[in-house]
Amino acid sequence: MINDKLTWLRKNLFSTWYNSLLTIMCLMLLFWVARGVLTWAITQAQWAVIQVNLRLFLVGRFPQTLYWRTWIVLAITAILAAITGGVFFSKQQLTRPGIAFFTFLVGIFLIILPLDLISRFQLLLIAGLIFIGFGVGRNFTEVLTPWLSLSWLLSFPIILWLIGGGFGLQSVPTNLWNGLLLTLLMAAVSIVLSFPIGVLLALGRTSDLPVVRWFSILYIEIVRGVPLIGILFLAQVMLPLFLPADVRLDRVLRGIAGLVLFSAAYMAENVRGGLQSITRGQIEAAKALGLNTALVVILIVLPQALRAVIPAIVGQFIGLFKDTSLLSIVGLVELTGIARSILAQPQFIGRYAEVYLFIGLIYWVFCYSMSLIAQRLERKLGN
The missing domain is CATH 1.10.268 (Topoisomerase; domain 3)
Structure with missing residues (x-):
């Protein structure tokens, strides 16, 4: 075991004199950075801002x-x-x-x-x-x-x-749903709703019906040409104008609508890439066996298409989870929004590094977990 490790180090890190020099310089740089970070974290950082406000970070003003x-x-x-x-x-x-x-x-x-x-x-x-x-x-x-x-x-x-x-x-009013609780809720609901809508849009873009195909193309290209913050503002301001006067959507529902409408367009393009990887021969063979178009799509096309684009789909889910941080701009106090309110506390003014490192760690844990699950799923389906 030890000899194998020494062989790997000699082959990959110390194979030549300049490779050895580069390895030593990188190790010195990493040591210098790690020492500076640890020194700041132990002697200068005020982690009391996290300890005192941990409940606000997690559940906000939930009773x-x-x-x-x-x-x-x-x-x-x-x-x-x-x-x-x-x-x-x-x-x-x-x-x-x-x-x-x-x-x-x-x-x-x-x-x-x-x-x-x-x-x-x-x-x-x-x-x-x-x-x-x-x-x-x-x-x-x-x-x-x-x-x-x-x-x-x-x-x-x-x-x-x-x-x-x-x-x-x-x-419990939705204005009390704050912090990580609101972030996870918004991300989960948006992911669950945007996935089937994106699949339908991808199928619609490849449809032989001109009305369906051009509607899907128009929707996808318009939404992809508008930044997410614009979609969120439109959902908060414009969406109520299309509803009856006595119907008023909650701000959380309008935020979810904006995320779903935005993510579905990108999801459709990811799924369309998988649909294009399916050969025409498989579809014709399925129809020759007597399967109608719906069964061909559900049983033959979609399983293979989705399997082929698992990395792209999970990347879209991870991006959607991180995009929930923009909801604080439209008045929703999710994880980033609650961080801003905590930084406004007089005793913790200027503690930006501690607060944003903490929420950054939270985002990384969830995003990296999603990535690991996707890799495992891809290997499992590939076997």
């Missing part, structure tokens, strides 16, 4: 007496995510270092996060549910795989009911 509903939402999401991860990684061996790393991560969260005793117990319980859900997903892969998509879809109305209230629960 504290109703936090139990957000904990249930977190538990539902964590269990489904753990089961999904167990299904995807069922063929890989669960190593002791992986279990140790997960335990270490949970311990760090329990120690660092400024939570009360009850919240720490709830976080520990959710960690246990994640571990159990992952094991269930690994051991019952064949049984659970057909039900994963349906479970995620059914969880959406339950999560919205727990957050918004109604039907027996106390209602």
